[in-house]
Amino acid sequence: MKFVQQDMELEVKRAQRGDREAFIRLFRRLEPELYSLAKSIVGRDEDCADAFQETTLKAYKSMSTLRKPKYFKTWVIRILINECNQLLRMRKRTVVMAELPEIAETDRSAPYYEDSRRLDLREAVENLDESLRIVIHLFYYQDLPIKQIASVLDISDGAVRARLHRARGILADEVKQIRKGELAYESM
Incomplete structure (x- = not known):
């Protein structure tokens, strides 16, 4: 709480x-x-x-x-x-x-599948460059507003926005790659 x-x-x-x-x-x-x-x-x-x-x-x-x-x-x-x-x-x-635990790709049941997707996204966040990872963490996991993130990191609001934008783009590409892999897996 x-x-x-x-x-x-x-x-x-x-x-x-x-x-x-x-x-x-x-x-x-x-x-x-x-x-x-x-x-x-x-x-x-x-x-x-x-x-x-x-x-x-x-x-x-x-x-x-x-x-x-x-x-x-x-x-x-x-x-x-x-x-x-x-x-x-x-x-x-x-x-x-x-390192995230290895998960066998045998069962695509909903709860397991969702956990696997969460782990994929978490791994993608962890693989971001440190400056991007910290901004994502503070914004999404700590719920800090952009002004406070800028204050904490001693950078401008615009720099925070730019890092968020860049990180979101990288994460979106990662999610697309993961989904392509899932489609290829499902069609086999």
Whole structure:
């Protein structure tokens, strides 16, 4: 269940006044979204845990510097992205893509077929260039508006729109290729 904006702002104000439990509640609510974002950037669970831990610590220590409680989520996402990028730089490696489990193509029953399609789309998103993948993740999985994404990534609104447009085009091509493969498979 997502935080209602007013509830989150009240929790942020409590946390800024030193209420540790309020801070813990905030992070517990955001943890699934933050972990998912970290996973899309760094790939490995160990790295996600490290980035999340560092983000939590930095956010806790810096709560008093947050001027507008309504931007708490955006602020934390920016910290997380910076931590993920720092991990990648420190370890001097490229992003490792999470491997999706192999699914046998024997049964085309509706629930199985839909799961397979979701995995295909998820895999296509994970294979996007990092700058496109992050924008897609923030827009579709985190439900952030374009202005907040621009703020988090420190780019213009137009750049966010351009990346979304480019990523959607790539994903549309991927879906077409997947569907062509399904048609070829079905006709055999």
